[in-house]
Amino acid sequence: MKISLQHVTKIFPSRNKKSGEEVIAVNDFNFDIPDGKLIGLLGPSGCGKSTTLYMICGLQKPTGGKIFFGEDDVTDLAPENRGVGLVFQNYALYPHMTVKQNIMFPLENLKGADKLSKDQMMERTLEAARLVQIDNLLDRKPSELSGGQQQRVAIARALVKMPRVLLLDEPLSNLDARLRLQTREEIRRIQRETKITTVFVTHDQEEAMSISDMIVVMKLGVVQQIGKPQDVYDDPVNLFVAKFLGTPPINVFVGKIAGGKVYIGDDAVLDAPGVADQEIYVGIRPEGFVLDPNGAFHSKLSSVEVMGRDISVVSTNPAAQTPLIRSIINTDSKVDPASETVSFTLKPSKVFLFNKETEERIRIPE
Numbered sequence: 001m002k003i004s005l006q007h008v009t010k011i012f013p014s015r016n017k018k019s020g021e022e023v024i025a026v027n028d029f030n031f032d033i034p035d036g037k038l039i040g041l042l043g044p045s046g047c048g049k050s051t052t053l054y055m056i057c058g059l060q061k062p063t064g065g066k067i068f069f070g071e072d073d074v075t076d077l078a079p080e081n082r083g084v085g086l087v088f089q090n091y092a093l094y095p096h097m098t099v100k101q102n103i104m105f106p107l108e109n110l111k112g113a114d115k116l117s118k119d120q121m122m123e124r125t126l127e128a129a130r131l132v133q134i135d136n137l138l139d140r141k142p143s144e145l146s147g148g149q150q151q152r153v154a155i156a157r158a159l160v161k162m163p164r165v166l167l168l169d170e171p172l173s174n175l176d177a178r179l180r181l182q183t184r185e186e187i188r189r190i191q192r193e194t195k196i197t198t199v200f201v202t203h204d205q206e207e208a209m210s211i212s213d214m215i216v217v218m219k220l221g222v223v224q225q226i227g228k229p230q231d232v233y234d235d236p237v238n239l240f241v242a243k244f245l246g247t248p249p250i251n252v253f254v255g256k257i258a259g260g261k262v263y264i265g266d267d268a269v270l271d272a273p274g275v276a277d278q279e280i281y282v283g284i285r286p287e288g289f290v291l292d293p294n295g296a297f298h299s300k301l302s303s304v305e306v307m308g309r310d311i312s313v314v315s316t317n318p319a320a321q322t323p324l325i326r327s328i329i330n331t332d333s334k335v336d337p338a339s340e341t342v343s344f345t346l347k348p349s350k351v352f353l354f355n356k357e358t359e360e361r362i363r364i365p366e
């Protein structure tokens, strides 16, 4: 099921009568979510991710704009009539019911033509339980399950009605690191198997990048960029997106363009032919540094951290926006931990230039 968001906006009225400031939680969101794909809605706390999700499921009504499921305008449709499955951060399972009863619960409320027989309900419940691999736990109560198992029950409960759309709001937040990893892979597998169009809300860029077909990066209610995770990482449209994606994060420097060259401090680190002289921010991905004694970029060596396959060279530079610069270097390259300075050449594809005022990307003409 394709989901189409057209100029979707949500404004919350002010709670404080004096200040009178309303909150624009989501501002003119436009996106056609392709059928059968998993979309990661990503951004810092308060950027409007959850509000967008709640508008898709019908728990919040847009102030403006339209939402379509396929050809159906669902903007004014009640949540129960949209055919959505919703999973929250807090699984909210019924504690007095068994796993089986929890999963079956939504089916018991079906009315009219949708009403199912006891056998049909049991069949659907077993199918959903099998899909999330908890069919051996059906008689347990939620308190007898691990966090990951509880979350699977919540997913099975969302799937049992065979929703047209699956919506997940930070579904992994309450799990420990290992379970998060395992459960996110499970969600990916389930989504691939069912091919249900899925929207997954998270503030964790790594999580979104790892499982999404496409990511939507939001800031203050405004969509910044939409694309395949790797494409957005490799080609960010502005400094916010560049900083939001990547671990370790991108290194940002104050710099300038003068005479067709990019300067960080006094170092002319890269050619930028055809770009007007101006103040800029230079973003360099950690993997964009290549150790080179004759390299044009110099920094003061702080430490060398061995990470197995790679090493992390940590250094400082007065133009850097963060106290430490992190570069990831292949272990084939040697760096003397005793040396005072370290020199690099930069991989042009890993260096991004941004206008200092607007923080929008500056592209070097081909």
Ligand code: ATP
Pocket: 012, 013, 023, 024, 025, 043, 044, 045, 046, 047, 048, 049, 050, 051, 052, 203
């Ligand atoms: P988080 O990751 O913290 O859940 P989010 O990106 O999901 O954040 P939203 O919950 O969508 O963000 O909130 C977006 C903005 O709208 C925030 O500024 C928030 O304070 C505001 N907001 C959300 N719900 C309401 C409401 N019911 N009334 C007023 N303001 C609200």
